[in-house]
Amino acid sequence: MPYSSNGRSQSDSATIEQSNSVFNVEGVKVYYGGLLALVDVYLQIPEKQIVAFIGPSGCGKSTLLRCFNRMNDLIPGAKVEGRLHYRDRNIYDSKVNAVKLRRQVGMVFQRPNPFPKSIYENIAFGPRANGYKGNIDELVENSLRRAAIWDEVKDKLKEKGTALSGGQQQRLCIARAIAMKPDVLLMDEPCSALDPISTSQVEELCLELKEQYTIIIVTHNMQQASRVADWTAFFNTEIDAGGKRRGKLVEFSPTAQMFNSPHTKEAQEYISGRFG
């Protein structure tokens, strides 16, 4: 199969172009100070699909994830080059309002991080602060329902979000992200601090949410990627001419293809457990 230098086969590319792509990443490089952490990424993220980022530690998965809502702007010394289009707009254009962008492209972090407020306020706070004019009680209930946690918390909405179990806290954080009515959800290893039951609840939730949202998930768990993702991007590190390690996107394929017959030897070796 023809294979492009950006890690994507030509047939895969054609499939994505038929569906709508939400993000189009064109030659993105990320630096932290003098360190080139991620080199020349080309990638399209298809709408209402789940895309998993996999690869060994330090290959730039979280770095790229943070580019999609400009969270890297908050890291001193971080610099992004190249173009990253979100629905036809280069989000690194100086006119783009990063705060507004982050409302459309929400994020769920590795460790659940509820506010030290009531369960209700965890959901209501953001929309209220952004001038939400609708019925807040309804928004709170709907968001908690969408995040599959309503039945567990409906009788204790005034209790602290931080008093919930880790898995419940993570679903509360997903509900909080949903309440902002985002278009895309970025998830950075959302299950790494959770037990297997909570993990499977979050995975089921992702599968339900993709009817409405585009989801990009960084995961170290390849089984998780194979269970939930429609598409999988495999990243790796390489050593540059000066002996420095940097991350790169190696292959982007439909998940079944990635796990059954990846195009690249590097992905094949990683998936078969030969390194990483």
Ligand SMILES: Nc1ncnc2c1ncn2[C@@H]1O[C@H](COP(=O)(O)OP(=O)(O)OP(=O)(O)O)[C@@H](O)[C@H]1O
């Ligand atoms: N805030 C930061 N400041 C400086 N360097 C950073 C920062 N965040 C990441 N890096 C560096 O950028 C490179 C990519 O890191 P990143 O966290 O994106 O990789 P990753 O694939 O998500 O790793 P892991 O799977 O271990 O979370 C690494 O060399 C890392 O040390």
